[in-house]
Amino acid sequence: MIEKAFHGGKGYWIWIIFLAAGTGMGLLAYLYQLKEGLWLTGMSRNVSWGFYISQFTFLVGVAASVLMVVLPLYLHDFKAFSPITVLSQFLTVGTLAMSLLFIFSDVGMPMRILNVPLNPTPGSMLFYDTVFLPGFLLLNLIIGWTALGAEKRRAVLPPWVKILIYISFPWAVIMHTVTAFIYAGTPGRGFWMTAIMAPRFLTTAFAAGCAILIVLSMVLGRLSSFDAGEKAIQKLTTIMFYALIIDAFFLAVEYFTAFYSHVPAYSETFRYLLFGIDGNTAFVPWFWLMNIAILCAIGLLAFPGVRHNHLHLSIACIVALCGLWIDKGFLLVPAAFIPNVFGRIMEYPPSWVELTVSLGIYCLGMLMITTLYKVTTAIKRETNVRR
Amino acid sequence: MYGKRWVIPGMILFVALAAFPFYWYAVGKDKPFPQLEMPKNAKACVEKTPFMRANHMRLLDAWRIAVVRDNLFVYTAASGKTFEMNLHKTCLGCHTSTEKFCDRCHTYNDVTPPCWECHLQTETASKGSAS
Amino acid sequence: MTISRRKFLKTTSVSCLALAAGPSLGHGYELLELPGRMSKGPEELKAKRWGMVVDMRKCDGRCTEDCIGVCHEIHNVPFIPEAEHQVMWLFQEPYENAFPDRSRELVSKVLKNRRFLLLCNHCDDPPCVRACPTQATFKREKDGIVMMDYHRCIGCRFCMAACPYGSRSFNFRDPRPYVRKINPAFPTRRRGVVEKCNFCQERLEVGKMPACVETCKKGALVFGDLDDPDSEIRRILAESPHVRRKPELGTRPSVFYLF
Numbered sequence: 001m002i003e004k005a006f007h008g009g010k011g012y013w014i015w016i017i018f019l020a021a022g023t024g025m026g027l028l029a030y031l032y033q034l035k036e037g038l039w040l041t042g043m044s045r046n047v048s049w050g051f052y053i054s055q056f057t058f059l060v061g062v063a064a065s066v067l068m069v070v071l072p073l074y075l076h077d078f079k080a081f082s083p084i085t086v087l088s089q090f091l092t093v094g095t096l097a098m099s100l101l102f103i104f105s106d107v108g109m110p111m112r113i114l115n116v117p118l119n120p121t122p123g124s125m126l127f128y129d130t131v132f133l134p135g136f137l138l139l140n141l142i143i144g145w146t147a148l149g150a151e152k153r154r155a156v157l158p159p160w161v162k163i164l165i166y167i168s169f170p171w172a173v174i175m176h177t178v179t180a181f182i183y184a185g186t187p188g189r190g191f192w193m194t195a196i197m198a199p200r201f202l203t204t205a206f207a208a209g210c211a212i213l214i215v216l217s218m219v220l221g222r223l224s225s226f227d228a229g230e231k232a233i234q235k236l237t238t239i240m241f242y243a244l245i246i247d248a249f250f251l252a253v254e255y256f257t258a259f260y261s262h263v264p265a266y267s268e269t270f271r272y273l274l275f276g277i278d279g280n281t282a283f284v285p286w287f288w289l290m291n292i293a294i295l296c297a298i299g300l301l302a303f304p305g306v307r308h309n310h311l312h313l314s315i316a317c318i319v320a321l322c323g324l325w326i327d328k329g330f331l332l333v334p335a336a337f338i339p340n341v342f343g344r345i346m347e348y349p350p351s352w353v354e355l356t357v358s359l360g361i362y363c364l365g366m367l368m369i370t371t372l373y374k375v376t377t378a379i380k381r382e383t384n385v386r387r
Numbered sequence: 388m389y390g391k392r393w394v395i396p397g398m399i400l401f402v403a404l405a406a407f408p409f410y411w412y413a414v415g416k417d418k419p420f421p422q423l424e425m426p427k428n429a430k431a432c433v434e435k436t437p438f439m440r441a442n443h444m445r446l447l448d449a450w451r452i453a454v455v456r457d458n459l460f461v462y463t464a465a466s467g468k469t470f471e472m473n474l475h476k477t478c479l480g481c482h483t484s485t486e487k488f489c490d491r492c493h494t495y496n497d498v499t500p501p502c503w504e505c506h507l508q509t510e511t512a513s514k515g516s517a518s
Numbered sequence: 519m520t521i522s523r524r525k526f527l528k529t530t531s532v533s534c535l536a537l538a539a540g541p542s543l544g545h546g547y548e549l550l551e552l553p554g555r556m557s558k559g560p561e562e563l564k565a566k567r568w569g570m571v572v573d574m575r576k577c578d579g580r581c582t583e584d585c586i587g588v589c590h591e592i593h594n595v596p597f598i599p600e601a602e603h604q605v606m607w608l609f610q611e612p613y614e615n616a617f618p619d620r621s622r623e624l625v626s627k628v629l630k631n632r633r634f635l636l637l638c639n640h641c642d643d644p645p646c647v648r649a650c651p652t653q654a655t656f657k658r659e660k661d662g663i664v665m666m667d668y669h670r671c672i673g674c675r676f677c678m679a680a681c682p683y684g685s686r687s688f689n690f691r692d693p694r695p696y697v698r699k700i701n702p703a704f705p706t707r708r709r710g711v712v713e714k715c716n717f718c719q720e721r722l723e724v725g726k727m728p729a730c731v732e733t734c735k736k737g738a739l740v741f742g743d744l745d746d747p748d749s750e751i752r753r754i755l756a757e758s759p760h761v762r763r764k765p766e767l768g769t770r771p772s773v774f775y776l777f
Contacts, residue, residue, distance in 0.1 A: 037689075037690055037691050037692060037709045037710065038673075038688070038690050038710070039603050039690035039691045043690075044602030044603060044690075045602060045603065045604060045678070045684070045687055045688065046602065048675045048678040048679060048688060049675060049679055103674075106674070106675075107672050107673045107674045107710075108671075108672070108673020108674075108675070108688065108689065108709070108710025108711060108712075109671065109672045109673040109708075109710040109711060110672075112670070112671075112672045112673075113672055115652040115654070115670055115672050116651050116652055116672065118652075119652045119653050119654075119670065121650065121651050121652060121653050123648050124648065124649055124650055124651040124676070125649070126649070126651040126674060126676050127651045130651065182676070185648075186645065186649070186679055186680050187645050187680070187682050187767040187768070187769065188645075188680075188681070188682025188683075188764065188767055189679065189682075264619075265619070336679075337679075339618075340684065341618075341681070341682055341683060341684040342611055342615035342616070342618060342684055343614065343615055343618030344615065346602070
């Protein structure tokens, strides 16, 4: 099946070369970081986690969102999702590969990374991520690939794949919950230490995942004969809409606790993000942009006219994604270190090396996803023709 | 066979490339085993020489874990002699030059343990402080 | 019998994987059975839970450069010029930064002008230990010291996020060029690992008090066994009101402040 990825038009190959070049650039930047050390990043003794760990968090969320497709399909027999199921699973494969690379780029001693499985530590939340992430990647690759093979041969799914699918339901939830627990269990970082972190992670994950899937379906519809089906798109939109509303509600609840209780441990970081403290305002515009984007996306999606016009729907999805990415993929991690444990404001700007490495990882992930989607669309076209 | 024209030469090329170190480095003469400079202040190492030659790294690893994790400090060898479990005091106390002992054998065997990234011997230390 | 190319590739790759995985699973990380035996040092200072009292009534903050200097010199702590990448085992902070959770308003002049000596609290319930995914940092049950195994640390910095006291430093740069005077008896660290105060574990095992305690001429630093009701540290704590940093977090620090 993989041979299908080697047959494409001019545009396909230009896109592949573009992504490969981006990956190469990221690799060069990573080698530079490996040689020189992490001082090349914007991280410091005050803000000890930054852009890499933020991307890891955001992408694990996108990966977990596969649940919103397989659950309706396999548990509630919502047949309209069957064309996009494999796409969703392959999206998970790509995003998890990126997440793992982001962890790898962040550690100071990458050559010692095997110390994690060699010294299994059930007390550490990071340990669970190193178990659940590769596991979920494999699970989705196997399920997606087998399902695609079955589709090609016009056969039914083998029963063992069904079992794997049922295993993947709780797996997705647990995987993203332990990611939230990395943050929700740290004493002294009031911004993170909130029980709503895991629920909020899941809602933002489902919203972001559905938004990306909608956009990808539109793009694939333009580039190939792939058709997600209007019913599937509308269902994804509904899920995203409610996930966004719940997320906004969770955020509002957080604001209330922080600002009504007046407890500095909970309110200081929010105060910094909303208004800045002592003239330090680097994150303030971003934070406002995040809130506005989420509210705008909710507002746009409330109109049936927007939901049913593909162009408008794509714009609403991109607006939502901007908000969700700024929240989880940019601010959530470094902001918790501001103010630092000494009550000082030490800001965090990501460095060029950090951004280039991240860009490279995104390119590599998209390269994987492109390849897998090429195979998927090619096989879907074949089966459609035969039909 | 399908694609015979490409597959068979491809396989031969692959084997030739994969086996590269065997035929490339196998040519030439054996390098003589390096001369190690033995300590002058001691006749025997912590344990017998064959054991040390084969297992010094594992002994050091076990020592480190014992010192760091279990507050142990003294090693009583099979011979009954006691030693402080300390790389600097005990090992480098006798093998004063790592260059003339450790490195010679490590270079011969083409291994590069990262010991000296952190641990110091008195000679390199004096060099370091001068700079 | 004919097999498809797909099946051939599948079978070959799975068997190759099994061939590679088999031996590596069988011969994992195992320690050697040594011919000798290991025991405690005869001189070792013993305690169930080491702790420290920093008496700010005696420490005027003027000579703290001495104890910090000695600590950093014997432990080869690098002096990194840029503040954001600094490595610190023993350090100073003003009252409102050392105790940011305590009242900052109308602070008495005495406190406001003091620079508090800070170090790893060697917590009884250390969050950094809980966070570490490799047990590179751990609490020794025998003496309560929170230790680092620099050979095992992968540099993920989860411990730095978990530590509410800022006691942990990451080696963003190769530290060795920044060590002012190298003490060969103690290793330096490598770039990419986290480090912190070790309560002078290497001195306790040969019967010496921690270097900062020994350096302080004013007797402002008292080191002893918090588990021994007859120890001097327990007597001081029983007599004087004291505080610990951020006690509300439940970490139970082993470093106490009197002022």
